Amino acid sequence: MNKVDRVSGQVVNINNDKSLFIIKIGGNVIDNSENLYHFLKDFTSLPGYKILVHGGGKVATQISETLGIETKLVDGRRITDIETLRVVTMVYGGLINKNIVAQLQRFGNNAIGLTGADGDFIRTKKRPVKTIDYGFVGDIDENSIKTQNIISLMEAGFTPVFCALTHDGEGQLLNTNADTIASALAVALSKSFQTTLIYCFEKKGVLKDINDEDSLIREIDPQRYEELKIKQIIHSGMLPKLDNAFTAIACGVKAVIIGHSDDLGNLKQNKPFGTRLTENS
């Protein structure tokens, strides 16, 4: 199957029709063991190749506090000094990641828990210091994802579970935003798979009225997105998420779904699930 990459204008060769789901879960799923249990069960039952990406949740902040390390956030972004990097390496890479893997194994999913250092899967560059020194934070670029290594792992029968850590290739672990990891993986792997990127969060999806879960918008294409922005139905916090999603779609990702982790099971049953972002229809 061929497809025109809307950013580069080049024809992209989709080698095969294998489907791949890349699913990102945030703290709201991780912090609630019942939600997590159901989500992981539903994740396991999805057909085809899949990759899980998880964020940190409140545990990193709690453990930092107990260890007497101050959590510093600028515009919601964690400043990762060397002590904080130690904590997130323990909490993301150890505590959260390995417990998710043990749960997935219980459901019969042959998961492997990973950072971007493992298998050299995600190599990033330490963010340069400008106004703010973010510390040990790694920025993804177009060469970061070692697609072939990830495909080798999946073809060997394993399900990758990534936490929000990468490395610089020089022995340094780095903290990298989990949303960014998920979309970079989706873009890179869309050259080899029919890739659907799913963000699970605490709402049903994109809502017309943020206080009304019944006001879910089922589908948005770029044209509808422009209209919704002009009418200011979509604004503030949702804008960067949707901008990134449409960029991923323009780079080859088949669809991006934003929905509630509890509803993931709908996907297997072909029931509507969250807000589906697609190309212009």
Added chain:
Amino acid sequence: MNKVDRVSGQVVNINNDKSLFIIKIGGNVIDNSENLYHFLKDFTSLPGYKILVHGGGKVATQISETLGIETKLVDGRRITDIETLRVVTMVYGGLINKNIVAQLQRFGNNAIGLTGADGDFIRTKKRPVKTIDYGFVGDIDENSIKTQNIISLMEAGFTPVFCALTHDGEGQLLNTNADTIASALAVALSKSFQTTLIYCFEKKGVLKDINDEDSLIREIDPQRYEELKIKQIIHSGMLPKLDNAFTAIACGVKAVIIGHSDDLGNLKQNKPFGTRLTENS
């Protein structure tokens, strides 16, 4: 190549002549960043398939103390209550394991950091409570090692790096002695590889006089081992280590080497390294 298993008496078919090194490092290597750097460089330069197994070092105890969790040891064995399990999951599975992986990647070794839960590689049984409740400790049995999964991972081009954690297949992580993991891996994989098991510690090897590093015994076969025991040259702490080593050899492991982590490089250069335990010659 065929070989008689000296425990079962059965003929074991060694499928191929591929070599495999399984190397276990303890706290003395992990706690010293310079030792660790040199060791990981030497590990990377070893030819053929290899697996690294690491213990915990002092970090787990330090972090436990800072978090206000009491470390309980009975006969040198850690009692793993639920709080301690959280700490070792963070420290072994996260902090130590992922930093070792990042270092190995720097040297060009395509390492993947693992617990026994990942890939279902090592499934153990929670130790039954008798006189002592060891807590969340997993005991390895003859079915624990999923040999085929480990081979798939290595054949896909990755170097497994195991920490001292396993799982019970029901979602529970368990703490398992790293020495035991290393020897169980060696025995299981000796059916498919020419396997050498190496324990790196802080001495040159088995010494005639524990205070004299020049008194290294270069080679011990089972007959010599009996003599050394009768003469009480080998006693106390070394006995269980050597008993386990000779059991591994009887189960198909080609050789077991006990030596100093600094000397691992000798192996590649065909120089003498540590004490080599072998079958009766």
